[in-house]
Amino acid sequence: GENVEQHPSTLSVQEGDSAVIKCTYSDSASNYFPWYKQELGKGPQLIIDIRSNVGEKKDQRIAVTLNKTAKHFSLHITETQPEDSAVYFCAARLIGGSYIPTFGRGTSLIVHP
Amino acid sequence: GAVVSQHPSWVICKSGTSVKIECRSLDFQATTMFWYRQFPKQSLMLMATSNEGSKATYEQGVEKDKFLINHASLTLSTLTVTSAHPEDSSFYICSAEVAGASTDTQYFGPGTRLTVL
Numbered sequence: 001g002e003n004v005e006q007h008p009s010t011l012s013v014q015e016g017d018s019a020v021i022k023c024t025y026s027d028s029a030s031n032y033f034p035w036y037k038q039e040l041g042k043g044p045q046l047i048i049d050i051r052s053n054v055g056e057k058k059d060q061r062i063a064v065t066l067n068k069t070a071k072h073f074s075l076h077i078t079e080t081q082p083e084d085s086a087v088y089f090c091a092a093r094l095i096g097g098s099y100i101p102t103f104g105r106g107t108s109l110i111v112h113p
Numbered sequence: 114g115a116v117v118s119q120h121p122s123w124v125i126c127k128s129g130t131s132v133k134i135e136c137r138s139l140d141f142q143a144t145t146m147f148w149y150r151q152f153p154k155q156s157l158m159l160m161a162t163s164n165e166g167s168k169a170t171y172e173q174g175v176e177k178d179k180f181l182i183n184h185a186s187l188t189l190s191t192l193t194v195t196s197a198h199p200e201d202s203s204f205y206i207c208s209a210e211v212a213g214a215s216t217d218t219q220y221f222g223p224g225t226r227l228t229v230l
Contacts, residue, residue: 034218034219036221041224041226042223042224043117043119043206043208043221043222043223043224044157044206044221045221046218046219046220046221049218089156089157100147100159100162101219103156103157104156105155105156106155106156108154
């Protein structure tokens with residue numbers, strides 16, 4: 001089955017700095033990679049996703065890059081703000097396949113004002 | 114769009130009682146729903162995958178007689194924790210999948226905090 005590794009487990013930055021969270025996956029068949037943000041006491045919210053036919057996707061201050069050869073993908077947050085503080089999860093799955101999405105262990109991002 | 118609701122948002126019950134948690138997709142039909150359990154500061158642990166009109170598929174180690182899942186319609190799935198005990202206290206989260214040829218995007222509910230006394 002798929003295995004997703006996520007690093008770092010904790011990331012502390014100053015407001016305005018950039019933050020990068022990295023994930024690696026094991027199954028080369030995976031073709032869909034979503035990122036979720038989970039605030040304390042709430043369910044995860046999809047913030048951005050990328051499919052295997054694209055190398056990079058950007059949405060305002062967040063971007064995701066994918067390297068299929070190396071089997072890793074990253075979340076980039078620029079100009080971080082205190083409200084970006086949350087736990088971020090990456091996931092990998094095969095669209096249309098029978099296997100379920102596999103999540104990373106999460107990264108706790110703390111943005112200091 | 115793609116809103117998933119859960120009810121209740123929190124529940125406190127006595128040991129030995131059963132608790133039902135509802136998960137609804139509000140503005141789309143979900144052929145597949147997932148139930149997760151999350152312990153403090155940990156990742157999401159998949160408990161079961163639920164498909165409308167069929168029996169749920171449980172992950173290894175999850176007792177199907179303890180965690181009853183019913184996916185009666187394309188917009189509703191329920192998780193019943195039977196004979197709850199303090200060790201069942203946790204944050205339970207459901208998600209619903211918007212199925213399609215190019216999507217299969219998963220949207221999560223806000224979670225239900227279960228505390229068993």
